[in-house]
Amino acid sequence: MNTWTLQMGYPVLTVTRDYSSRRVTVSQERFLLRPAINGTDTHDYKWWIPLTYTTKSELNFVDTETKQWLTATEESKQLTTPIINQEDWIIFNIQETGFYRVNYDATNWALIAAHLNSDSFLQIPPVNRAQLLDDVFNLARAGYVDYTLVLQMVKYLERETDYVPWYATFNGLNYVDKRMRGAPSYDYYAWKRFILKLLNKAYTTLGSEGKDTDGHVTKLFRNQILTWACNLGDYACVSSAKQRFAAHMTLRHGGVEEWNFLWERFLTYSNVSTEQTLLLGVLGCTSDEDTAHNYMHLSLSNESGIRQQDLSLVFPSVYNAHDKGVDFAISYLQLYYTNISDYHNSINSVVSLVSSLSSVLTSEAQATNLMQFVEDIKDDLGELAYASALNSLQVAERNLQWLETHSATIAEFAKEQNHRLPTAVVPESYTLKVIPYFEVDSEFTFDGEVVIRVNVKEPTDRIVLHVNQLDIIESYLTITSVSEGTQLTVINTTLDTPRQFFDIQLEEELVEGGVYDVRISYVGYLNDDMAGFYRSYYKVGEETR
Template sequence: MLWVAILVPILIILPADGQFPLPDFEKTEITERQGVGSYRLPNDVIPIKYYLTLEPEFDTFGFDGIAEINLQVINETNTITLHSVELTLQNLTINCASPAEDYSNLTIEYSFLDLARQFLVITLSRNVAPGSECTLLILYEGILNQDSHGFYRAQYTDREGNVRWLAVTQFEPTYAREAFPCFDEPALKAEFEITIIRPNNYNSLSNSPIYISMPYMNNKRMDLFRVTPRMSTYLVAFVVSEFTSVSSGYQAVHGRPEFINESRGDFALSMGLQVLPAIENFLGIAYNSSLVKLDNVAIPDDYFSNGAMENWGLVTYRESSLFSKENVSTSAEKQGIGTIISHEYGHKWFGNLVSPLWWNYVWINEGFATYLQNYGASVAQPSWRLMERFALSTLQSAFSTDQLQNARPMTYDAETPDEINALFDRIAYNKAGSVIRMVEHFLTTPVFQRGLNRFLVNNSFSAATEYELWSALDEAVIEAGINLGRPLEEIMTTWTQQAGFPLVTILVAPVTRTVTVAQERFLLDNASYDSNETWIIPLNFVISSNPNFEDTAPILLLRENSQSITTFANVNPGEWIIANIQQTGYYRVNYDEENWGLIANYLNRDNFNNIHPSNRAQLIDDALVLARAGRLNYEVVFDLISYLNRETDYVPLNSFINNLAFLDRVLSASPNIALFREFTRNLLQAAFDYLTPYESNIDDHIDRLNRQQILTTLCNLNHEACLQSASNYLRTWQHISPDLQSAVYCGGLRNGGEEEWNYLYNLYTSSTTERLQRNRILNALSCTENSTLLQRVLDMAFSQSTEWRLLSNADRLRALTGLYTNSENGIDIALNMNFAQLFASFSTRNVNTILNGLSLRLTRGDRQDLFRQILQLQDSSSWDLHGNAFRNSLSNINQTNDWIANYQDAINNWLIERVTLPTTSSPTPTTTVSTSDTTVSPTTPAPPDNGSIDVRIMPLLLLCTLILLYT
């Protein structure tokens, strides 16, 4: 728009050395091409400093920009190549200087946009020599669209019903080029001086503090920000809004004024104030040595794709990841807020201060942020036990992806924007975080800390690869007098540059008691895979005569495929051995059946607590997954998990519940599903009795998480006392404690009828119900077998009824996934939906999610046949668009059937031998679950399971995947 208006202040802020020509107002002609070749910039010319001026317009939803970029010529060239996409470039001017060259006649010969590679290529009238300094001035326009990346617009409705607009940024990994022409690669760091022109009633934020704010024309102001540290383009940010804030010291939380007034930012701020010094102390580098403020901004959920973004000095979050409210937010949600702040603050060092040289090392950013999200939040909130739960929350979740044949290595090349975006996955976050934790325990914490400090100091304001990381840690190792026998790099690249992870198999010779360890790659679906990968594995063990689970240092480094260990030749007859103390090593462990049996016997005795909770969780997860992969008999595994009938600790119970979703699903069409559910109810009875359905003021954080998972699972399993409690809560028709809501809403509907459903439906539609609570209600509305009510949920998913037309895409997806997840009849309703309408009203990605989830629930032959017929009837355009999703769904059905054919009988035989269903007439406990060692009578009778197919286990992992928000 008004270039003249912007140029007046620009003259004020440009250096007054007279080098800058007044821009030519003639529009520069820029053609378009489809280039071929590398997506990497040539780097003959690199940026030193950007002066950016941006003026968002809230009436036209456009923005005007001026980018003035100081450049240094590295190699002789007549071409300047940088990034620009979705911008309308108006005018380009170049000016170069060098003591040895005369550039007075230098002009731009021609420029073009390379559309595929998102390049702006500028060809000069002559070569420029190395050492020359140039200034490129670009005038341009852009659109504030609503696609949640680049410089874009978001909105919310205030308490008076007015729509309020804001302009925000999301640049990682390749979207800074949508806001200003730039050298958009992480290693091409520069300083930024940013100016924002905004309406008087708005305010602006950027990475650094404002140093001058001055009146501008047309009721606007111009905010000039201090120069930033040398940093990557993807970390630049600005927000123009009517937000207010709450602050302490140099930290602040910003958001819509009504939420700030209600103190919704206070918990986040208090977490930030505790987490920042914790991480500073751990790494030995103060945050304010590079930037003097740290703002956190809450963006309305529908306009923020990720959980949060670590822009230096200006972290952005979705509102539900930053704001909390008493009596609305659950303990798990508050924990999510604490850990996401800790994650983003961790990036201030890993990512912001030291950046990856290229995106193939993005795992250094995300792995350390994942590690530090647990570390920082655990210092602030010790009762959350986050470091003890690390294996459960992070490592076991990484295994679930990394055990598939198509897993990628941590260090993995990518060039195009799509390829780069795909790197932000569970391997970059959870696997890298787990491997980093392994390094800490392998080297010991003090050595790890010294090495990290050295890495950060050596590479500050610069970019690095994994080699700089390993070498800095290696120096700390040598200083500590530790001899690893080989460079750390050689050890660690076996973990970072190979896909997958090892299965360590430990065999104790029956007579000599010699222990042999072997390694191979573990794959879930291909037991016959011929492994030739080896890892250098920091290995440790505990034996039952000395159950010390505290020392996590390795006893040896396993280098070969197979190795005998004489050190443990004294594993006596009757003694078990457990490897991978606290599951700090990134590997699974299998044993001979005798050792598994000894462990199971030990667990089933009273002193099972001698085994560390993390290792109890490890044994459960390893055993269940090994059985699923055909590497261990289910009978052995069921003997082992039988000990859970006395377990009350959250960590092992959570490990079991995560695996239960799979077992309950594949057994759902079994004739003995009633026995399996009776067995499972009994396993969780002790935890139910210990926690009770009632909250207490002596509950700690873990008790509250534990109660939530036990009630949800038991009510889904039709546990009578659980359902009764849920009904009693719901039928008070009063507000229910947030931590109980999910279980009570779902259990109350299972046990109730139309009255309960209508009550929740009305609560959902009430304008005063908070969004988080509405989400919990929407998840639960399909916890009924009433087909009329389920049909109404389907209507909501397709927004057929007028009142649902404003339902967001995320809400519609939530409604539909709940339908086939929560209810047996819901599966049939989902199968009978209009698939053409499904494809028309959901994105390709969501169609993939829905077909994947639905196909996993199809264990009955008649339903599988119907589903296959539905896919066959789809036209070629649907196959073109969703063919991968169709094929994946059919493959899911085949895998389910394979599992049933291979393993169902063994489990049924075990169940028939050991589990008895209670008789319907008896009010007293009649059920026993026996193992070779124990007989347990539950204290509360479980209701009879009528034997019908009754799938009730909510696949927690599936739901987690749905809401998995990378940050």
């Protein structure tokens, strides 16, 4: 037991198979999410690791008795058993009875992923499904495996309805989702669509309404599924929530009157701490900066009605709500850091907030803004607090590096899972004008203009169209409300060539039930590949026409 009680951390067991000899080798090392660079720790970390395992052919997830030991004197060893069929997977740490992570060679991971994505995934019990997901998320974060493997593993969740694997997944997704918020808008949109696709089965099974017969785990499961679905913008979830919590949902879109209503509710529930705690989390969801500043300011007043033990909930409710909340918290810190320091009688309270914000930054601009703030108040902080603040900002640097390294891979995988157009906006009619140019010196191009009248089935700030081999003239792109005659502002467009999608992002949401005209001008090419609008030849005698 000394290896588990007298040294820090825990191990990751690496399982490597020789597929020709059918033998298995295991090795151990200390698991670290962020290995120290130029670290001074020279301790030789090794553990007595109880090895339990089963294979695809054996499928014995009941026997948790230790089959072999990897001792504290062994960095690695070849196991005498089992001898595994090449097409079989092997899974270690049955029922997760050992306190260690497990990494496999790429082929074994692929075999496990294939089994999870098959109709036989229930043959692996929920605890080990959760273990596999928890391990692969953390192994990817630590750099042992690629995020493509993570996404291949989680694809099976489209059919998962057990709480335990989903609980492990949400822990892993939480980190990835926060980082992906800093990706290009269309990439994050594709990521959200992918996660909503995974959630759909569990959401449909659980429903949005609780039942008297629901057990505690079912209630927890529904709460987490609904929280994720609503935060990612699922239409059914948001609509249901609007009906029951109209004030909250309007508040999320910036209603000052609704914020005041909820604040009065908070004061009314002064004797019900659980309701107050819930409302404190909701009050930070505002999209209005002045309202957010006012809320954070209330946490610095003894007369506000916020209990001392609940003060720590206020700032996180703002900067965890959405990307705007991070900017609101930074701007408040810049304006009122002396108030924060004075209220808490310590400049360290400012450093603590810098540290918290560093973990949720999603863009280089936010990081630069926060860094400049720290530099501007360097003298007020003092040497030790300044050094601590700079150390906290390293978290932001690591997160932004993660974004640069992994976001494109994750976004591309997510895009590949959705080849169908979203259903929030559907076309009613097309008015098309095409002018072809057949002259040789025209390079066989054509000019085109189309007006697509669309009906909005769900509120959305995006219109996604199919486009193939067309050059869109973006300066002529307009979206007009038919009923009001007003043009909406387009803030971004993305051409997703592999999937032939053209994504239009708007400054404001299209109204459910509204009718809009999408006007697009473009240039196309009369190719000779016999697809779409193409050119071809025929002969009249010896003449080619």
